[in-house]
Amino acid sequence: MVRCSVCGREFPENRLLRCYECGKAYCPECAERNPTIKELGVCPDCEEVFETEEDYWEWE
Ligand SMILES: [Zn+2]
Numbered sequence: 001m002v003r004c005s006v007c008g009r010e011f012p013e014n015r016l017l018r019c020y021e022c023g024k025a026y027c028p029e030c031a032e033r034n035p036t037i038k039e040l041g042v043c044p045d046c047e048e049v050f051e052t053e054e055d056y057w058e059w060e
């Protein structure tokens with residue numbers, strides 16, 4: 001069992017989504033509230049970093 005990083009409840013590993021940047025675990029319910037983890041595979045925190053990096057590359 002793995003603990004959801006957001007709500008702290010435990011779920012089987014295969015039901016959780018993980019941020020591929022920081023490894024935070026999201027249960028299906030918390031993933032519903034954080035669409036970035038479902039759509040992009042990263043949590044909202046890491047998505048900000050992601051976007052910042054994209055902006056940076058546009059400057060080149
Ligand atoms: Zn949760």
Ligand SMILES: [Zn+2]
Nearest residue numbers: 019022043046
């Ligand atoms: Zn993350």
